[in-house]
Amino acid sequence: MSLFNSIVDKIVHYASNLVSGAKADPASAKPEPGETSTASSGAVSGTGSSLQSVDIGATLSRLAxxxxxxxxxxxxxxxxxKLLGLDSSLQARQTLANELNVHAGEAGSAEQNIALHQAVVQKLAAHGGKWPG
Structure with a gap:
């Protein structure tokens, strides 16, 4: 599963927990190494319908x-x-940057990290998620 799909899966998982009243726990949505989450497989289709009604800002604020x-x-x-319980290492960010075709600045630089964050926000919005601001 791609790192971006993992981001979407975590957000959808936490949003559904908030609706059901369950406490969001990053570890509970984290599949074991080598596994994929059955609840989230296919959460991001070509249309990204899983994010259509998710208020990402509210979900992440509550999680924070x-x-x-x-x-x-x-x-x-x-x-x-980190908030989503995902790997935030340089290698993981490089993987995400390659996945989203972000090639700004040197690896791990502030410029690249800012561009990567913006790319994630734009892609979440393109999949129907509501980002704050």
Whole structure:
């Protein structure tokens, strides 16, 4: 599964937990290494219908409150990935950058991280998600 699909899966998972009243837990949505999540497989189709009614800003804000750390997920790709319980290492960000065709700045630079965050936001919006601002 692609890293972007993992981002979408996590957001959809947390949004559905918030609707059902369950506490969002990054570990609960994390498949074991080598596994794929059966609940989320195919969550992002060509149309991305799974994000159509998701208020990403509200979902991530509630998750950040539960997380308890001062993560700047609104503008930091590293903090966004951490909030979702995903790998935020340089290698993971390089993989995501290649996946989204983001080639700004040097690997791991602020310029690349900003461009990568913007690309993720744009792609989430293109899949129907509502991003704050």
């Amino acid at each position: 409150e539960q997380h308890g750390q001062g993560l700047n997920w609104q503008s930091s790709i590293v903090d966004l990935l």
